[in-house]
Amino acid sequence: MATRTQNPLALFYRSVNPMLVADDQRRYIAVNDAACNLLRRTRDELLSATIEDITPRENLDGMEEAWNAFLTAGSLIGTYEVVTGDGRKVEVEYNATANVLPGRHLTIFVVHAEGHRETVEPAMDEIDPGSVPALSPREVQVLEQLALGFRGTEIAEALGISPDTVRVHVRNAMRKLGARTRAQAIGIAMSKGIVTLET
Numbered sequence: 001m002a003t004r005t006q007n008p009l010a011l012f013y014r015s016v017n018p019m020l021v022a023d024d025q026r027r028y029i030a031v032n033d034a035a036c037n038l039l040r041r042t043r044d045e046l047l048s049a050t051i052e053d054i055t056p057r058e059n060l061d062g063m064e065e066a067w068n069a070f071l072t073a074g075s076l077i078g079t080y081e082v083v084t085g086d087g088r089k090v091e092v093e094y095n096a097t098a099n100v101l102p103g104r105h106l107t108i109f110v111v112h113a114e115g116h117r118e119t120v121e122p123a124m125d126e127i128d129p130g131s132v133p134a135l136s137p138r139e140v141q142v143l144e145q146l147a148l149g150f151r152g153t154e155i156a157e158a159l160g161i162s163p164d165t166v167r168v169h170v171r172n173a174m175r176k177l178g179a180r181t182r183a184q185a186i187g188i189a190m191s192k193g194i195v196t197l198e199t
Helices: 031-037 042-048 063-073 139-149 153-159 161-179 180-190
Strands: 019-022 028-033 076-082 087-102 104-110
Touching: 019 031, 028 042, 031 042, 063 076, 063 087, 076 180, 087 180, 104 180, 139 153, 139 161, 139 180, 153 161, 161 180
Parallel strands: none
Antiparallel strands: 019 028, 019 104, 076 087, 087 104
């Protein structure tokens, strides 16, 4: 089911999780439909926008320093406030991964329709950035479904397992990947080719 091809963005346009790719100048060069829906902007509008254009003006101080720190660290997670095309401010959970392809930086937003944010403490062992963690086939299946934007109950139904079992697989995968949130787990798995799907 999972393929280990060279393009970690193969599922990008299929996911219902909002995903955007920025270049080194913080200009968006790829956005999926879910990002357009969340941000209430057309694809053309977003493809002529920068990260600053979707960030509230009061949050722009220190953007250059934060960006350079992100590129150095390789990833960033947390919550972020975005401005939609109609002027609303929306807080989302995000995972940003630098250089998923050279000079291409992926951001995944997760909106929690289930009303909670799941976080775990990652495994104590240091994760080797060059290694691919040994996830079980079922953990990979669950991550694939998460990356496509399916919720726990939908994944349970699709895979013929209970929602509690889905949560266990998610937590185990997050620990193995050294991820604190589902969004970060998706970003790590995509950058390592673990959940890359054929288009």
